Amino acid sequence: MQENTAIPIISQSKNQTVGPVFKFGGTSMGSIERIEHVADLCLKLKPSAIVVSAMSGETNRLISLANKILERIDVPEYDMLVASGEQVSVSLLSLALRKRGIAPMPMLAPTAGILTDAQFSRANILQVKGEAIKEALDKGLLPVIAGFQGVTEDGQLTSLGRGGSDTSAVAIAAGIGAKECIIYTDVDGVFTTDPRICSAARIIRKINYEEMLEMASQGSKVLHIRSVQLAAKWGIRLVVKNTFSNDEGTEMSTIDEPIEGEIVSGIAASQNEAWIQATCANTPQFNLSNVFDLLAKKGINVDIINQGEHNSSLKISFTITQTDSNLAMETLKKEFPNISLTLREDVAKISIVGVGMRTHAGVAARMFKTLANNGIEILLVTTSEIKVGCLILRDKVSLAVNALHEEFIPKT
Amino acid sequence: MQENTAIPIISQSKNQTVGPVFKFGGTSMGSIERIEHVADLCLKLKPSAIVVSAMSGETNRLISLANKILERIDVPEYDMLVASGEQVSVSLLSLALRKRGIAPMPMLAPTAGILTDAQFSRANILQVKGEAIKEALDKGLLPVIAGFQGVTEDGQLTSLGRGGSDTSAVAIAAGIGAKECIIYTDVDGVFTTDPRICSAARIIRKINYEEMLEMASQGSKVLHIRSVQLAAKWGIRLVVKNTFSNDEGTEMSTIDEPIEGEIVSGIAASQNEAWIQATCANTPQFNLSNVFDLLAKKGINVDIINQGEHNSSLKISFTITQTDSNLAMETLKKEFPNISLTLREDVAKISIVGVGMRTHAGVAARMFKTLANNGIEILLVTTSEIKVGCLILRDKVSLAVNALHEEFIPKT
Numbered sequence: 001m002q003e004n005t006a007i008p009i010i011s012q013s014k015n016q017t018v019g020p021v022f023k024f025g026g027t028s029m030g031s032i033e034r035i036e037h038v039a040d041l042c043l044k045l046k047p048s049a050i051v052v053s054a055m056s057g058e059t060n061r062l063i064s065l066a067n068k069i070l071e072r073i074d075v076p077e078y079d080m081l082v083a084s085g086e087q088v089s090v091s092l093l094s095l096a097l098r099k100r101g102i103a104p105m106p107m108l109a110p111t112a113g114i115l116t117d118a119q120f121s122r123a124n125i126l127q128v129k130g131e132a133i134k135e136a137l138d139k140g141l142l143p144v145i146a147g148f149q150g151v152t153e154d155g156q157l158t159s160l161g162r163g164g165s166d167t168s169a170v171a172i173a174a175g176i177g178a179k180e181c182i183i184y185t186d187v188d189g190v191f192t193t194d195p196r197i198c199s200a201a202r203i204i205r206k207i208n209y210e211e212m213l214e215m216a217s218q219g220s221k222v223l224h225i226r227s228v229q230l231a232a233k234w235g236i237r238l239v240v241k242n243t244f245s246n247d248e249g250t251e252m253s254t255i256d257e258p259i260e261g262e263i264v265s266g267i268a269a270s271q272n273e274a275w276i277q278a279t280c281a282n283t284p285q286f287n288l289s290n291v292f293d294l295l296a297k298k299g300i301n302v303d304i305i306n307q308g309e310h311n312s313s314l315k316i317s318f319t320i321t322q323t324d325s326n327l328a329m330e331t332l333k334k335e336f337p338n339i340s341l342t343l344r345e346d347v348a349k350i351s352i353v354g355v356g357m358r359t360h361a362g363v364a365a366r367m368f369k370t371l372a373n374n375g376i377e378i379l380l381v382t383t384s385e386i387k388v389g390c391l392i393l394r395d396k397v398s399l400a401v402n403a404l405h406e407e408f409i410p411k412t
Numbered sequence: 413m414q415e416n417t418a419i420p421i422i423s424q425s426k427n428q429t430v431g432p433v434f435k436f437g438g439t440s441m442g443s444i445e446r447i448e449h450v451a452d453l454c455l456k457l458k459p460s461a462i463v464v465s466a467m468s469g470e471t472n473r474l475i476s477l478a479n480k481i482l483e484r485i486d487v488p489e490y491d492m493l494v495a496s497g498e499q500v501s502v503s504l505l506s507l508a509l510r511k512r513g514i515a516p517m518p519m520l521a522p523t524a525g526i527l528t529d530a531q532f533s534r535a536n537i538l539q540v541k542g543e544a545i546k547e548a549l550d551k552g553l554l555p556v557i558a559g560f561q562g563v564t565e566d567g568q569l570t571s572l573g574r575g576g577s578d579t580s581a582v583a584i585a586a587g588i589g590a591k592e593c594i595i596y597t598d599v600d601g602v603f604t605t606d607p608r609i610c611s612a613a614r615i616i617r618k619i620n621y622e623e624m625l626e627m628a629s630q631g632s633k634v635l636h637i638r639s640v641q642l643a644a645k646w647g648i649r650l651v652v653k654n655t656f657s658n659d660e661g662t663e664m665s666t667i668d669e670p671i672e673g674e675i676v677s678g679i680a681a682s683q684n685e686a687w688i689q690a691t692c693a694n695t696p697q698f699n700l701s702n703v704f705d706l707l708a709k710k711g712i713n714v715d716i717i718n719q720g721e722h723n724s725s726l727k728i729s730f731t732i733t734q735t736d737s738n739l740a741m742e743t744l745k746k747e748f749p750n751i752s753l754t755l756r757e758d759v760a761k762i763s764i765v766g767v768g769m770r771t772h773a774g775v776a777a778r779m780f781k782t783l784a785n786n787g788i789e790i791l792l793v794t795t796s797e798i799k800v801g802c803l804i805l806r807d808k809v810s811l812a813v814n815a816l817h818e819e820f821i822p823k824t
Contacts, residue, residue: 035481036481066503066507069444069448069507069508069511070508075507075510077504077510080506084499084503087492088474090489091496092481092489094487094488094489095490095493098482098489106488108569110522111567155523
């Protein structure tokens with residue numbers, strides 16, 4: 001479920017005295033005991049509004065019910081179904097707040113005014129009409145709002161796709177003029193790399209929005225990409241914290257300098273990768289423009305792209321998420337009957353990310369050397385101003401991440 | 413959860429060609445297999461709109477989650493919570509219809525325009541704005557609508573209280589100008605009495621609306637009372653059928669004659685009864701008006717009322733549902749410190765119901781004689797034009813029902 005990267009239009013609020021918006025994820029809402037804990041935290045820290053995800057496991061339970069009937073996610077009933085998970089969370093947290101003497105205002109997307117387009121299962125927020133939420137605030141109520149859901153102009157419920165609650169929270173913060181949005185989750189913050197792969201991984205205390213975007217899109221699962229884009233656009237201070245610890249967490253920052261003096265802030269590894277190589281002799285229609293237009297129309301996002309020659313035919317090589325690999329293969333075969341295709345699903349992408357790269361030459365070379373020294377073959381390369389990414393064999397991921405962490409991330 | 417008996421205002425539709433509204437209860441929606449069966453039935457029988465309850469057990473599961481936090485049902489988050497159950501049903505049935513080539517229009521209360529007052533957990537339908545449903549019909553879509561829920565004018569979700577989906581279905585039928593509403597459930601129809609108590613019980617093929625009201629309010633659980641009132645008011649043909657059999661079911665009729673030549677159509681037994689007897693010496697404020705006004709303000713509905721003298725003090729004797737007995741006792745004690753109260757919860761009410769009584773004298777006498785012949789003491793009596801009810805000891809219910817069935821209901 002790829003996010004449209006267009007930035008939604010948000011109505012800005014005039015009232016600038018609004019406190020932070022808190023967002024609690026599925027694990028934080030995972031049981032009655034945890035919901036009571038979340039209510040205690042809110043009693044103590046007094047957010048202006050709360051956005052919640054479904055209880056962990058609930059969305060999967062609902063989807064598995066649906067899939068027993070029909071595997072369609074592009075229909076309104078799918079969105080209506082999954083939206084019920086957040087509805088339950090909103091209700092239960094509201095009860096827990098009321099028990100503590102806080103008057104809640106439970107709100108779903110239609111009452112909270114979270115307008116989206118009508119792309120079911122992957123809708124984009126167009127606008128958060130903050131008026132209803134602000135009205136609740138004016139009455140001294142604490143809005144408890146369903147994340148992950150929206151409503152079309154003609155009143156149909158939509159869902160934003162997995163992880164969309166982060167985006168809901170930031171969009172709501174923007175909609176009501178809040179300056180801060182705290183994403184409460186089940187980890188202490190954003191790590192320099194995946195701690196399950198690399199035991200030297202540590203929390204990044206401050207990270208630049210652009211770095212965070214690269215980290216998120218490269219497979220670091222802490223935050224939904226769009227939420228980071230929105231927070232950057234609207235100048236909302238975005239913080240990731242652990243619901244169950246007192247760790248200060250990770251703060252996103254607009255500072256465009258290496259924050260802790262480091263060239264590389266983090267190392268991202270994405271294993272959900274597939275690599276397709278295609279050649280197609282004597283077919284003028286087989287060109288970059290047509291191929292990627294075709295894939296885009298199927299909703300397939302392409303990451304690394306490489307163009308070359310093979311026996312005087314054009315050779316196009318690209319990576320996509322493994323989830324899309326079958327669809328991509330079928331689409332290409334259907335359009336180009338003469339095509340020669342190879343699909344490799346034993347690949348992964350390793351990226352080093354840091355705004356410090358802008359001012360430090362030779363970072364890519366150090367990365368390639370580190371990988372070579374460890375006998376890791378580089379299949380494809382992609383770079384941006386603040387990132388170098390390499391496609392490698394998937395069974396080398398752990399070795400690569402640990403070697404790059406050792407090379408680039410100072411021990412504290 | 414007592415229903416307000418005021419009849420809601422329904423907007424009548426101009427289009428008179430609308431087919432039947434089907435309503436499926438929790439048992440009918442109880443599993444994926446059953447939902448697929450319901451979809452098959454709809455494919456075959458082509459209703460104009462479908463109203464569904466939550467999957468059986470789901471509402472109880474949600475309420476038990478809520479009760480672990482706070483036992484409050486008069487708050488918006490309670491209604492929002494329980495409404496999620498119907499939302500899941502609507503979604504899953506819509507998927508099953510789509511699988512069969514039917515284009516569904518899944519609708520919740522706000523989009524379907526089911527307006528209620530703001531009495532949370534026991535809201536009353538004020539109006540069904542049929543326009544959105546009719547619009548879906550005009551587009552060739554099959555509306556699948558959440559029962560049991562409504563929306564206040566300011567957009568908050570409400571719930572109608574247990575059994576409210578029947579009322580939703582009839583109100584929606586009225587709102588879109590349907591002439592027929594079929595309530596699909598897990599029994600073959602309305603029985604002459606509870607078949608678990610009396611093996612001679614059989615299906616009533618046609619029953620007068622007034623009889624049905626008496627049967628329903630006297631403890632026959634097949635239909636929600638308000639749905640029968642509404643159907644009678646709007647002249648909607650109401651039928652109860654079994655989702656899982658081909659039985660023709662029970663049809664409500666406006667015919668005001670004994671339909672099958674019988675004086676008594678059915679025998680209702682209600683075991684959720686409590687009997688309170690109160691005296692209060694030297695207290696002028698202790699009178700029928702004050703006592704029942706006091707109880708009404710607490711939402712307690714009183715059934716049989718008896719007034720007498722005890723040692724020159726007023727003695728008030730009345731029955732209520734057992735569920736309300738503690739609240740009634742506390743309320744009376746608080747208001748009348750000198751009150752003398754006895755509460756009996758070992759009682760039940762047996763009623764014989766039939767429009768034939770209007771024209772046949774001596775029916776009550778036959779009932780009393782039958783009970784006396786079986787050694788069953790009558791504690792209180794209540795009568796209406798088409799009903800005689802007796803309060804008896806609860807351990808005599810089975811004996812009484814069988815004896816009265818034998819006396820009044822002809823064998824077929």
